[in-house]
Amino acid sequence: MIxxxxxxxxxxxxxxxxxxxxxxxxxxxxxxxxxxxxxxxRAAVSVSxxxxxxxxxxxxxxxxxxxxxxxxxxxxxxxILTLIGELYKLNPTVNDGLSADIVTIRKMLFGLRNRLxxxx
Numbered sequence: 601m602i603x604x605x606x607x608x609x610x611x612x613x614x615x616x617x618x619x620x621x622x623x624x625x626x627x628x629x630x631x632x633x634x635x636x637x638x639x640x641x642r643a644a645v646s647v648s649x650x651x652x653x654x655x656x657x658x659x660x661x662x663x664x665x666x667x668x669x670x671x672x673x674x675x676x677x678x679x680i681l682t683l684i685g686e687l688y689k690l691n692p693t694v695n696d697g698l699s700a701d702i703v704t705i706r707k708m709l710f711g712l713r714n715r716l717x718x719x720x
Contacts, residue, residue: 605655610708614648614670617701621677624698628688636687640680646673647705664716671709678702 605611621644625637647670654666681698 605652611651613705618644620698643673643676660716664713667709667713674706
């Protein structure tokens, strides 16, 4: 059993995704500094933060709830990247890499949530 959230592969992937999201956000026009750039950063960071916070909860039900919040944040990152791609023609290589990360992280989070919901 994994004791530390830092040892969870999904947390590590979420941190990597956040790093990439920060890179995308820093390349946006100044007009988006407090708009899409800020929202993208916050949503991307929220994924790893909710995984970490949930891991320390005392019940599986609570942990699963934080994983659900992380899933919502992954969806938010995806939606923001879609908007950025439409508005600012995001580099397809960057977008494809982040999109693949999002799919992987989402699948991992769904799996973790489902395991947490199983009767112990």
